[in-house]
Amino acid sequence: xxxxxxxxxxxxxxxxxxxxxxxxxCKTAGVDIMTLCYLEGxxxxxxxxxxxxxxxxxxxxxxxxxxxxxxxxxIQTNTxxxxxxRKMTLELFFSExxxxxxxxxxxxxxxxxxxxxxxGVDHIRFPYIFPEAHTDASHKEFMMDHNRCxxxxxxxxxxxxxxxxxxxxxxxxGYQSRIISDFDQPWGDSSTCTSCGKCVEVCPVGALWPKDAxxxxxxxxxxxxTELVHKRKHRS
Amino acid sequence: MNITExxxxxxxxxxxxxxxxxxxxxxxxxxxxxxxSLETLDAMKKAVKESGHEKDADIxxxxxxxxxxxxPLVKIIPEDKxxxxxxxxxxxxxxxxxxxxxxxxxxxxxxxxxxxxGFSKAADNPYYRKQNKIVLENxxxxxxxxxxxxxxxxxxxxxxxxxxxxxxxxxxxEIKESGIRGRGGAGYPTAMKWKFVHDHASxxxxxxxxxxxGDPGAFMDRSVLEGDPHRVIEGLAIAGYAMGAKQGYLYVRxxxxxxxKRFDTAIKQARKLGLLGEKIFETDFSFNVDIRVGAxxxxxxxxxxxxxxxxxxxxxxxxxxxxxxxxxLWGKPTAINNVETLANIAPIIQRGxxxxxxxxxxxxxxxxxxxxxxxxxxxxxxxxxMGMTMREIxxxxxxxxxxxxxxxxxxxxxxxxxxxxxxxxxxPVDYDSLTGLGSIMGxxxxxxxxxxxxxxDVARFFMEFCMDESCGKCVPCRVGTxxxxxxxxxxxxxxxxxxxxxQLKQLAPFVRDTSLCGLGVTxxxxxxxxxxxFHDEYIAHITQKRCPAGVCKMTSGVGHVH
Numbered sequence: 001x002x003x004x005x006x007x008x009x010x011x012x013x014x015x016x017x018x019x020x021x022x023x024x025x026c027k028t029a030g031v032d033i034m035t036l037c038y039l040e041g042x043x044x045x046x047x048x049x050x051x052x053x054x055x056x057x058x059x060x061x062x063x064x065x066x067x068x069x070x071x072x073x074x075i076q077t078n079t080x081x082x083x084x085x086r087k088m089t090l091e092l093f094f095s096e097x098x099x100x101x102x103x104x105x106x107x108x109x110x111x112x113x114x115x116x117x118x119x120g121v122d123h124i125r126f127p128y129i130f131p132e133a134h135t136d137a138s139h140k141e142f143m144m145d146h147n148r149c150x151x152x153x154x155x156x157x158x159x160x161x162x163x164x165x166x167x168x169x170x171x172x173x174g175y176q177s178r179i180i181s182d183f184d185q186p187w188g189d190s191s192t193c194t195s196c197g198k199c200v201e202v203c204p205v206g207a208l209w210p211k212d213a214x215x216x217x218x219x220x221x222x223x224x225x226t227e228l229v230h231k232r233k234h235r236s
Numbered sequence: 237m238n239i240t241e242x243x244x245x246x247x248x249x250x251x252x253x254x255x256x257x258x259x260x261x262x263x264x265x266x267x268x269x270x271x272x273s274l275e276t277l278d279a280m281k282k283a284v285k286e287s288g289h290e291k292d293a294d295i296x297x298x299x300x301x302x303x304x305x306x307x308p309l310v311k312i313i314p315e316d317k318x319x320x321x322x323x324x325x326x327x328x329x330x331x332x333x334x335x336x337x338x339x340x341x342x343x344x345x346x347x348x349x350x351x352x353x354g355f356s357k358a359a360d361n362p363y364y365r366k367q368n369k370i371v372l373e374n375x376x377x378x379x380x381x382x383x384x385x386x387x388x389x390x391x392x393x394x395x396x397x398x399x400x401x402x403x404x405x406x407x408x409x410e411i412k413e414s415g416i417r418g419r420g421g422a423g424y425p426t427a428m429k430w431k432f433v434h435d436h437a438s439x440x441x442x443x444x445x446x447x448x449x450g451d452p453g454a455f456m457d458r459s460v461l462e463g464d465p466h467r468v469i470e471g472l473a474i475a476g477y478a479m480g481a482k483q484g485y486l487y488v489r490x491x492x493x494x495x496x497k498r499f500d501t502a503i504k505q506a507r508k509l510g511l512l513g514e515k516i517f518e519t520d521f522s523f524n525v526d527i528r529v530g531a532x533x534x535x536x537x538x539x540x541x542x543x544x545x546x547x548x549x550x551x552x553x554x555x556x557x558x559x560x561x562x563x564x565l566w567g568k569p570t571a572i573n574n575v576e577t578l579a580n581i582a583p584i585i586q587r588g589x590x591x592x593x594x595x596x597x598x599x600x601x602x603x604x605x606x607x608x609x610x611x612x613x614x615x616x617x618x619x620x621x622m623g624m625t626m627r628e629i630x631x632x633x634x635x636x637x638x639x640x641x642x643x644x645x646x647x648x649x650x651x652x653x654x655x656x657x658x659x660x661x662x663x664p665v666d667y668d669s670l671t672g673l674g675s676i677m678g679x680x681x682x683x684x685x686x687x688x689x690x691x692x693d694v695a696r697f698f699m700e701f702c703m704d705e706s707c708g709k710c711v712p713c714r715v716g717t718x719x720x721x722x723x724x725x726x727x728x729x730x731x732x733x734x735x736x737x738x739q740l741k742q743l744a745p746f747v748r749d750t751s752l753c754g755l756g757v758t759x760x761x762x763x764x765x766x767x768x769x770f771h772d773e774y775i776a777h778i779t780q781k782r783c784p785a786g787v788c789k790m791t792s793g794v795g796h797v798h
Contacts, residue, residue: 046555047710049750061749066555081749088746092715125739126719151708170550170708173533175718177708 005071010078022053022064022075031077034086034115037152038065039202039222041229042161048152049089050115053077061085083119090116095126096175097133098147099205106206107216112150113205129175136181138188142200142210146178149207155179155199158225167193179207198225237510238518239396242387245509249388256294258335259313261376262322265300265462266455266494267616272323273308279324280310283331293335299463301376303363305615306346311358311376318358319344350613350635363614366633368595368621370603371579375463380498383505386466392511394582395470398477399519402585404434407478411581413589415601420446420537420574421649421678422754423600423667429571432561433479436569441481444546444565444572445472447488447495448530448537451650452701453609454681457575459617460605461488461495464579465502469525471578473512474585476523479571484525487542490532500527534705538753539564539572541707552707553753574679576605596622600666604677608634610684611641620665627661630684641686645769649678651698651705652758654765655691674765676758690787691770692777695763696724702759713756716747720763727774730781730790737774741767 007016007025014029021044026033037048046063053064056074064077076082093099093112101107133146153170156179160166167190171180181187200208202222209218253259262268262277281295301309306320312334319330319341326344333339340356342348347363355361369375378385386392398407412427433441445468449457461468472484488496503525506512514522528546535541536551543565545551564570580602584592593601600622606629609615613635620629626646630636637643645655648665654675656663663669667677685694703717723740726732744760744767751757767774776782781790 045709046752049710049712049752052750063555063752067557085746085750088742089711089750092711092719095719096711096715126743127722129715129718129722150711151714173535173708174703174706175708175714177714 007069007071007073007075009075016069018068020069022055022062022067022069023051025069026064026075026077033064033077034118035065036111036115036150036204037154039154039157039225041226042154042157045153045157048150050086052082052085054079054082087119087121088125090119090121091124091126093150094121094124095128097129097131097149103215104148104206105209105213105215105218106148106220109216109218109220110206111204131175133178136187137211138186139190139193139195140188140211141195142187142197142208144179144181144187145207145209147207148205149179150205151177151179152204153179154202154204154222155208158198158202162225162229163194163196163198165192165194165196168199201225237516239400242392242396245384246388246390249384253294253388255291257292258315259294259296260330260335261296261298261301261311261313263299263301263307263309263311263376264297264380265304265307265375265459266492267300267304268307268309269494271307271321275324276308276310276322276327279327280330283327284335287331289331289336293331296379297381298377299375299380300372300459300617302367302372302618303346303614303616309346309376313377316357316359318346318361320346320348347614347635362632363635366624366628367619368603369619370583370592370595371460371467371576371605372463372617372619373583374467375459378464380463380465381501383466383502383509383511386464390586391466391582392470394585395473395477395511396517398474398585399517399521404478404480407474407585408434410589411478411584414580414584414592415589415599416577416580416584416592417600417667418574419576419580419604419679421652421676423677426573426577429561429573430475430478432559433481433569433571436562438569440566440568441479442565442568442570443472443475443479443481443484444539444542444570445484445486445575445578446537446539446542446572447486447492447575448534448542449492449575449679450489450534450537450705451652451679451681452698453607453683454650454679455607456605456617456680458492458495460575460579461486461492461499465495465499466506467579467582468499468575469502469506469512471573471581472525473516473523474581475571475573475578477521479569481571482522482524484523485546485565486525486527487530487536487546488527489530489536496527496529503527533707534701535707535753535755538755540753542572543570552709553755555752576680597664597666599668600677604665604680606680606682608682608684610647610682611637611686611688612684613638622666623664625662626656626665629665629682630661634684637684637686639686641688644685644687644689645691645694647675647683647685647694647698647762648681649676649758649761650681650683651701652676652754652761653678653681654761655685655694655769657769674761674768676761688785688787690728690783690785691766691773692724692727692783693785693787695766696721696728698762699724699759702755706755706759710750710752710756712747712750713752713759716743716751716756717759719743720747720760724763727777728783728788730777730783730788732778734778737778
């Protein structure tokens with residue numbers, strides 16, 4: 001029984017299976033889709049809005065990471081509108097908190113920075129909000145700097161779904177949302193944190209980092225979590 | 237419970253009521269309670285008792301009667317007299333003149349002080365004459381805390397009819413024939429929603445009543461839940477039968493304690509009589525309803541956030557698809573209907589889809605309940621056939637603008653809607669016409685604004701609401717609403733340049749197109765619609781540092797100059 005069907009991505013016909021997301025199909029087909037909150041191995045939330053694509057027949061822009069493909073779907077991933085919107089989305093991220101690359105530990109190893117470069121962001125058209133944000137240095141090994149957090153919730157999902165500790169969560173709402181550990185206690189006082197460091201590895205920016213990392217020399221490997229999940233799944 | 241027992245209950249109540257010469261209904265909706273109706277009710281009961289006329293006049297609490305601003309309201313049956321602002325001091329006069337005798341106390345008649353009185357029969361008053369009450373037909377004429385009262389006017393007979401003589405397909409096709417569209421605001425055809433859930437193979441399904449009404453100035457669902465809770469339970473049970481769900485939930489905001497209390501009472505009464513629970517009406521259908529109380533987040537009215545909240549998670553939305561009809565509460569197929577939609581179900585079953593579809597306009601059938609607020613004379617709750625013009629609603633039913641002021645705009649759909657300026661007052665109020673004007677039908681909030689309202693300030697107010705209520709999950713809504721609010725604030729303060737307006741015009745469609753859920757998608761609507769109809773006001777704020785309506789205090793420039 002063949003359950004494969006074809007979809008069209010940017011004019012190219014590719015094969016897809018049921019329950020596959022648009023993002024999965026694009027990856028297989030070698031079509032590059034910009035993602036930020038997405039992390040293979042944990043649940044998809046569709047929050048960063050960078051992977052939005054146009055699908056023929058609907059006016060809504062749909063996130064590639066959470067939308068499953070349908071037979072004969074015609075998908076556009078790189079229209080002028082999408083390019084423009086991706087740029088604006090990235091600019092909103094930069095305007096939200098206090099992202100100062102030159103003093104950031106993740107400088108040159110930052111996914112937000114890389115995406116901005118890729119999208120051609122050369123300035124931020126919106127005023128900076130400059131919120132008052134804090135750093136949490138209470139953990140013995142790691143740092144949390146809310147000035148650089150983009151609320152992608154990768155840390156929250158990894159901690160909950162992979163490590164099983166659920167130390168991280170989100171508090172507040174709107175632009176006043178922020179990541180908290182346990183019941184908004186200092187990270188170092190957390191009774192649930194196992195200090196496994198997975199959140200640090202998957203954080204796409206310089207919000208979470210090991211204390212011994214030197215400025216500009218931070219190396220993170222989010223793939224480590226993806227591999228871990230893969231290995232667990234295929235353990236015989 | 238079987239039909240004989242149901243009829244027996246109805247007969248007993250009717251018999252008891254017929255023994256009284258008069259019946260007095262005192263409004264105990266939240267609005268009238270806040271203006272002291274419980275004291276009026278007590279005084280009325282006491283007066284009747286003390287004067288030895290307990291057997292002549294039946295004093296009963298009832299749900300919302302409509303013109304909330306004139307509360308406490310008292311209705312006398314069978315004459316259909318409506319008295320307003322009845323305080324305990326008026327009780328003796330009412331007893332002597334209108335209960336023991338048949339006199340009319342003209343000074344207490346509804347809207348008497350506005351020179352519009354003189355209608356001794358409430359139904360003759362243009363305020364009521366132009367309305368068509370289906371959803372609210374029992375509100376104000378039954379005791380919301382008595383299941384027997386509801387049964388006496390035919391309550392639960394629609395459920396009986398459905399369970400004993402209709403298949404689930406029959407129910408859905410009746411609903412389809414009625415043409416009813418979701419009253420929560422988006423106007424999705426109810427029958428279609430039900431059919432998706434019905435057709436799903438899953439053995440476990442859910443039906444949810446969305447009572448998380450949160451638009452500023454909106455209180456339709458609240459009044460229905462407070463005034464006629466059994467109607468909603470009956471609607472839920474019929475929906476459950478039509479789709480094959482055994483469990484229903486009412487999701488209601490914590491800010492509605494009276495609605496929660498009355499609905500809870502109603503559930504308990506229905507369970508006691510076997511109208512909820514196992515084998516209802518001695519059929520194989522079992523159904524239960526439970527209440528889930530929200531924790532004060534507007535976004536939880538969005539269906540995916542609502543379900544997350546019921547599941548005990550943080551109330552944030554998830555991308556759709558998958559739609560709840562496919563994967564909803566705990567991953568099971570789920571139908572989510574608004575309170576008002578469900579309150580329409582029993583009458584559709586009883587009187588037929590055809591009857592319903594003849595009311596209203598062709599593509600928007602039935603009636604719509606509106607919470608009429610703002611600068612309008614008759615603030616309160618109204619129900620009108622779809623397709624009535626905004627002018628009739630505001631001027632004929634609403635009694636026009638107080639103080640001889642000039643009408644400026646009406647906001648429908650709250651923070652997700654838009655404003656309708658004077659030149660479109662004659663547009664019929666239905667889903668498609670309002671969308672065409674850049675607003676939405678919304679859940680029924682209708683805020684009337686006169687010439688003293690600044691439309692930039694209005695846009696800022698709604699943007700602030702959306703900014704505060706954004707859940708913070710997706711970046712366009714989280715940061716976009718903040719920026720738009722900041723820009724609007726600068727314009728209102730006379731600190732903005734034309735380039736700020738340009739940025740606003742870039743941001744609004746971006747936030748609309750890229751946000752994850754309805755909150756963000758519709759958040760720019762008030763801004764976009766005021767920009768469309770009142771562009772000049774934005775320009776005056778920016779270039780002349782002047783607020784044409786005299787509302788905004790300019791931090792620079794002259795300000796306050798008309």
